[in-house]
Structure formats: C-alpha cells, structure tokens
Amino acid sequence: MNSTILEAKSISKSFNDPIKVDVLTDVNFTIQKGEFVSLTGKSGCGKSTLLYILSTMDTSYDGSLFIDQIIMPKENEQFLAEIRNKKIGFVFQFHYLLNEFNVLENVMLPGLKLNKYSREEVEHRAMEKLKILDIDKLALKKSFRISGGEKQRVAIARALINDPMIIMGDEPTGNLDKKNGDLVLDIFKELSGSFNQTLLIVTHDPSFAEKTDRIIRMEDGRIIS
Amino acid sequence: MKYKLLVSIAKSLLLARWKQTLVAAVGVTFSITMFITLLGFMSGLNDLLDGLILNRTPHIRLFNDIKPNLNQPINIHPDFTHSHNFISSIKSESNRQAIYNSIAISTRIKNDKRVIGFSPKITAQIFFNEGSVDVTGAINGIDYNEESRLFHFNEYITSGNAEDLDKIANSIVLGKGLAKILLADIGDIVYISTSNGERFQLKVVGIFQSGLGDIDKTQSFASVGTVQKILSKSNSYITEIQIKLNDIGMAPAMAKEYEALFETDAEDIQTANSQFETGSSVRTIISYAVGITLLIVAGFGIYNILNMMIFEKMDSIAILKATGFSGKDVQTIFLMIALSIGLFGGLLGLVFGFGLSSAIDQIPFNTPSLPTVKTYPINYAPIFYTIGIIFSLITTFLAGWFPSRKASKVDPVVIIRGK
Numbered sequence: 001m002n003s004t005i006l007e008a009k010s011i012s013k014s015f016n017d018p019i020k021v022d023v024l025t026d027v028n029f030t031i032q033k034g035e036f037v038s039l040t041g042k043s044g045c046g047k048s049t050l051l052y053i054l055s056t057m058d059t060s061y062d063g064s065l066f067i068d069q070i071i072m073p074k075e076n077e078q079f080l081a082e083i084r085n086k087k088i089g090f091v092f093q094f095h096y097l098l099n100e101f102n103v104l105e106n107v108m109l110p111g112l113k114l115n116k117y118s119r120e121e122v123e124h125r126a127m128e129k130l131k132i133l134d135i136d137k138l139a140l141k142k143s144f145r146i147s148g149g150e151k152q153r154v155a156i157a158r159a160l161i162n163d164p165m166i167i168m169g170d171e172p173t174g175n176l177d178k179k180n181g182d183l184v185l186d187i188f189k190e191l192s193g194s195f196n197q198t199l200l201i202v203t204h205d206p207s208f209a210e211k212t213d214r215i216i217r218m219e220d221g222r223i224i225s
Numbered sequence: 226m227k228y229k230l231l232v233s234i235a236k237s238l239l240l241a242r243w244k245q246t247l248v249a250a251v252g253v254t255f256s257i258t259m260f261i262t263l264l265g266f267m268s269g270l271n272d273l274l275d276g277l278i279l280n281r282t283p284h285i286r287l288f289n290d291i292k293p294n295l296n297q298p299i300n301i302h303p304d305f306t307h308s309h310n311f312i313s314s315i316k317s318e319s320n321r322q323a324i325y326n327s328i329a330i331s332t333r334i335k336n337d338k339r340v341i342g343f344s345p346k347i348t349a350q351i352f353f354n355e356g357s358v359d360v361t362g363a364i365n366g367i368d369y370n371e372e373s374r375l376f377h378f379n380e381y382i383t384s385g386n387a388e389d390l391d392k393i394a395n396s397i398v399l400g401k402g403l404a405k406i407l408l409a410d411i412g413d414i415v416y417i418s419t420s421n422g423e424r425f426q427l428k429v430v431g432i433f434q435s436g437l438g439d440i441d442k443t444q445s446f447a448s449v450g451t452v453q454k455i456l457s458k459s460n461s462y463i464t465e466i467q468i469k470l471n472d473i474g475m476a477p478a479m480a481k482e483y484e485a486l487f488e489t490d491a492e493d494i495q496t497a498n499s500q501f502e503t504g505s506s507v508r509t510i511i512s513y514a515v516g517i518t519l520l521i522v523a524g525f526g527i528y529n530i531l532n533m534m535i536f537e538k539m540d541s542i543a544i545l546k547a548t549g550f551s552g553k554d555v556q557t558i559f560l561m562i563a564l565s566i567g568l569f570g571g572l573l574g575l576v577f578g579f580g581l582s583s584a585i586d587q588i589p590f591n592t593p594s595l596p597t598v599k600t601y602p603i604n605y606a607p608i609f610y611t612i613g614i615i616f617s618l619i620t621t622f623l624a625g626w627f628p629s630r631k632a633s634k635v636d637p638v639v640i641i642r643g644k
C-alpha cells in the first residue's frame with residue numbers, strides 16, 4: 001500500500017527581481033508516512049523558498065506538488081487554505097501567536113476553523129496537546145506573558161490541533177537557546193516515535209539534522225542528497 | 226459556527242484597540258446625531274410651512290373663471306368651421322361666477338372614494354364701512370365644520386367662538402388686521418355694503434389670524450347662508466367647491482377629470498403652489514448633504530483605524546492564513562470590525578440625535594403669525610432613523626471595504642520571510 005504523504009515533482013522557481021535568479025531547480029523527492037525528515041543546506045540555498053511551496057502558501061512555481069496523493073492546484077486559494085487547515089501543521093522560527101488570545105485559544109483557532117468538532121471537543125483536544133507538550137498549566141495565560149521557549153511549544157501544539165498529516169517547520173529552533181532548542185527537538189522526536197507523526201523540518205543546525213530519520217541536503221536550489 | 230469564529234476574532238481585535246475604535250465610533254455617532262437632528266428640524270420646519278399654506282389649501286378647487294366664451298359664433302357657422310378664424314377684441318360674457326348644478330356636483334364628489342371631503346364656498350367683494358371710510362375686503366361664505374375638519378380653519382381663530390357662525394344669524398369672523406382697521410372686537414357690529422349698494426349689519430363672533438398679513442387685512446368669514454343672503458342669491462348659489470383628497474399626488478389628474486366632467490374650471494394644489502415644494506425639497510437636500518458630508522468624514526476615520534489595525538496585525542493575518550483561514554475569511558473579519566463600528570456608532574447617534582431633537586423641541590418659538598406653534602418644530606419620523614442607520618452601515622462598509630480587501634490579499638510568505 002502506498003503511503004506517500006508528500007511528493008515534489010520537478011519543482012523549479014525563479015525570482016525576477018531585478019534580474020532572473022533561479023532559486024530552485026528541478027527539485028524531486030517524496031516523504032512517506034511517519035518519516036521525520038530534515039532539510040538542510042547553507043543559508044540562502046533555497047530551503048525556506050521550497051518549504052513555502054510545499055506548504056501551498058507559495059503557488060508561483062513550475063512543476064507539481066502532491067499532498068496526500070492529490071495534486072495541488074495553483075489557483076484555488078480557498079481549497080489550498082482548507083488543505084493547510086486540515087493536513088498541514090506549521091512551526092516557524094517566530095511563534096506567531098495572537099496576543100489578543102490566551103494560550104488555549106491560540107491552540108484552538110485552527111481547530112475551530114476546521115469546524116469538525118464542537119467547541120467543547122476542540123477545547124478538550126487542545127488541552128490534550130498542551131499536556132503532551134507539558135504546558136497545560138499555561139492554558140489560560142495571555143500568549144504574550146509566557147517565555148520564548150514556551151511560546152514555541154504553544155506554536156507546536158497549535159500545529160498539532162487538527163492531527164495534520166505532516167508538520168512543517170522552518171528553523172523552529174532558530175530563535176531558541178540551546179536548552180529550549182533541545183527541548184523542541186525532543187518533542188519532535190517523541191511525536192515521531194510515539195505518535196508516528198510525519199515531520200519535515202528545515203534547519204541549518206547539523207546536530208539537529210543528525211537526530212532525524214532522513215536528511216535532505218540542498219545546495220544552490222538543488223537537492224544534492 | 227463559521228461566522229461565530231470570525232465574529233469572535235473580530236471582537237478580540239476590536240477590543241484590543243478599543244480606544245481608537247471608540248474614536249472612530251464617536252465620529253460616526255457625531256455625524257448620525259447631526260444627521261437626525263438636522264433632518265428632524267428641517268422637515269419639522271417643512272411641515273410647519275406646508276401647514277401654513279398647503280394644509281389650508283384645497284387639493285382641488287372647482288370654480289368658474291370670468292373669461293371669454295371659447296365657442297364664438299363664427300366657429301359654429303358652417304362656412305367657417307374648417308378655417309382658422311381671427312377675432313379681435315372679444316369681451317367676456319357676463320357669465321355668472323356661480324357653479325352650475327352645484328348640488329349634483331356635490332353628490333357626485335361625495336361618492337368619489339378618492340375624496341376625503343369637500344366644502345362649499347362663496348367669495349364676494351364687499352366694503353366695510355367704518356364711519357365715512359370704506360375699506361375694501363372680501364367675505365367668504367363657508368361651512369364652519371367642514372372647513373375646520375378639512376382645512377383647519379378652527380386652528381386660526383385667536384379669539385371668540387367661530388362656531389357661532391352657524392348659530393348666530395348675521396355673524397362674521399374678521400381677520401386680525403381687518404379687525405384692527407375697523408376697530409372692531411368680539412360682540413361689536415360691523416357695517417358692510419355690497420357692490421350692488423345694499424347694506425348689512427353683521428355681528429363679530431371671532432377673530433382669525435392666518436399668519437399671512439395680506440389675508441388677515443382683507444378677509445372675513447361668514448356662513449354660506451349669510452353670504453347668500455347678503456348677495457340675495459338662492460341657497461344653491463356657491464362660487465367654489467374645495468376638495469381634499471386622500472392622495473395629494475392625484476390632484477392634477479383629478480382636476481382635469483373634474484374639469485371635463487363638471488364643465489367648470491378646476492385648479493390643483495400643485496399648480497397653485499408650486500413654489501412651496503421647491504422650498505421643501507431644497508431644505509431636505511441641504512440636510513442630506515450635510516449629513517452625508519459628516520458621514521464621509523467619519524468614514525475616513527474608520528478607513529484610517531482599519532488601515533492601522535491591519536498594518537499592526539500583519540503577523541496575525543499571516544498566521545491565520547497559514548493555518549487555513551482564506552482571504553475571504555480575513556476580509557470578513559475586518560469588514561465585521563468596520564460594520565460593528567458603524568452599527569454601534571450609528572445606534573448611539575440615533576439615541577443622541579433623538580435627544581438633541583427633543584432638546585430643540587423644548588426651545589420656545591413664539592411667533593404671532595403661527596398661533597398654534599409654541600416650540601421649535603421637530604419631525605420624529607422613523608424613516609429618518611432608518612435612513613440614518615442604513616447610511617452609517619453603508620459608509621462604514623465602504624470605508625472598511627478597501628482596507629479589508631488589502632488584508633485579504635496579504636501574502637503570508639512575504640510576512641513570514643520578513644521575520
């Protein structure tokens with residue numbers, strides 16, 4: 001049985017600003033269910049650009065992208081928003097929590113948007129995710145009143161709320177100190193190990209990459225291994 | 226469920242910036258307050274002025290004008306019926322001013338469903354004899370009850386008992402200016418003479434004041450019977466029938482119809498008083514223009530606050546879009562913010578507008594020409610309040626449209642890359 005979660009087929013991208021620069025050239029790879037993949041390479045080699053394409057947020061590229069074996073259209077904004085909501089969880093370098101809401105509400109937002117469970121159920125599920133990440137005590141705190149490491153963990157809980165097929169991260173430990181960075185890595189390892197969660201994490205930290213199942217290396221917009 | 230979530234996000238964003246939001250809402254409140262007050266006051270004034278003339282003016286008047294006969298003999302002559310005949314120096318025939326067949330006409334009008342009522346009238350030129358001086362004036366024979374019911378005659382009686390016109394034989398109500406000239410008061414006897422030279426004594430039972438000086442100086446009223454007697458005419462003699470309609474808009478058409486049907490002259494109120502409508506509509510236009518101008522200013526306030534909010538909330542918009550909210554959802558959120566400012570500010574504006582109107586309504590406004598009016602006139606028509614709230618919603622919607630569209634177009638990649 002085929003359990004490919006994500007497939008990139010000859011994806012290329014260039015910026016025309018001010019002259020034509022090829023950022024990605026003929027990128028091909030697949031990710032299977034349960035894999036913990038890291039994407040590494042020097043700064044500026046195109047990792048983030050690739051991740052934004054894989055996450056469906058950037059639609060101006062050549063080639064095709066399949067998520068859950070469905071080809072992603074490049075026009076249908078509404079459809080792509082639903083895909084992101086249902087199938088992809090994000091963790092960025094910056095946490096992007098909404099200051100107007102408390103921790104629990106921040107985690108619940110994508111769950112409420114999904115509109116699959118009742119509000120009570122979404123709240124219950126959000127609490128469970130917070131417990132997994134050991135921050136359930138912070139549930140009712142305003143999101144700007146917690147520490148940087150805690151914020152990033154809340155962001156991970158938010159990424160998990162809809163049980164996504166894949167979690168994508170763009171240098172999620174980039175803003176954290178060693179201790180918190182390690183903590184986040186441990187969390188990813190646990191999600192991968194205990195919950196068979198598929199992850200694709202961009203990093204330029206070799207020690208982080210080494211702890212993952214598989215490393216995709218990039219150089220000048222190409223995959224080299 | 227879907228909108229509930231967007232509403233709660235909109236609410237949180239709004240409350241987080243409640244001071245600016247309040248300022249924007251106050252702008253809307255102010256303009257709606259002024260809008261309601263101005264419209265209420267202006268249309269109160271319109272009603273007052275309309276009341277001054279239009280309420281007392283019949284919607285259709287039937288009468289016989291003195292004019293040359295249109296069917297001159299030469300036109301009837303078989304040799305000339307098909308030619309164009311030039312006749313000079315035609316004289317008006319001595320036709321009577323009375324309406325022929327007034328009784329049949331009355332019955333016909335009475336059965337017309339479009340008519341509220343009518344009252345007969347006789348107008349005659351007379352002289353008031355004050356010592357050796359003759360004052361020119363007019364006496365109007367009226368049916369006091371109908372005249373009051375349809376044309377508010379009773380509201381303009383400032384002293385005396387005008388009902389006595391029907392009860393006391395040979396009684397008269399004088400215009401205030403006329404009474405002053407004749408030095409006559411209630412209970413006094415005035416002497417009049419007709420154009421035929423006949424003299425009569427009439428007892429003053431009331432004084433009226435219309436607010437129009439010229440009328441008050443020359444006009445007087447008596448019962449139809451009294452005037453018929455003065456003119457020594459039969460009791461079917463009337464010179465005018467005044468008709469009030471259910472729908473004033475039908476007056477021109479019905480005037481034409483009656484003119485043909487009854488073979489009299491018929492004049493509708495629109496033709497007789499066209500200048501009043503112009504004045505009313507100018508006042509209304511001014512009120513709307515001021516209200517809308519204020520609203521546009523308030524709209525810019527909302528536009529600004531939303532732009533600022535969106536600029537500040539770029540990160541939030543980016544993550545909402547990254548986690549599955551569509552551009553449309555984001556647009557809805559910011560439109561909701563704009564509309565709730567409009568709704569809240571607008572409703573408050575209605576309340577304040579009502580308050581300010583009521584305050585103006587308390588200010589004394591005494592003018593000798595308007596005996597029934599004691600304070601500044603205000604119209605509280607619900608339509609102004611409806612228009613006010615609709616306007617405020619439309620303005621805020623438009624003011625919110627462009628910023629919220631901008632928000633919906635925010636590219637999360639650009640924002641996230643910028644961090």
Ligand SMILES: Nc1ncnc2c1ncn2[C@@H]1O[C@H](COP(=O)(O)OP(=O)(O)O)[C@@H](O)[C@H]1O
Pocket residue numbers: 015016017023041042043044045046047048049050
């Ligand atoms: N909007 C843009 N216009 C032009 N060039 C861009 C733009 N965004 C990124 N780039 C370029 O694309 C290359 C890849 O960038 P990025 O994907 O952010 O690299 P990484 O994440 O691996 O550090 C860089 O050389 C960068 O300067």
Ligand SMILES: [Mg+2]
Pocket residue numbers: 047048049
């Ligand atoms: Mg990067």
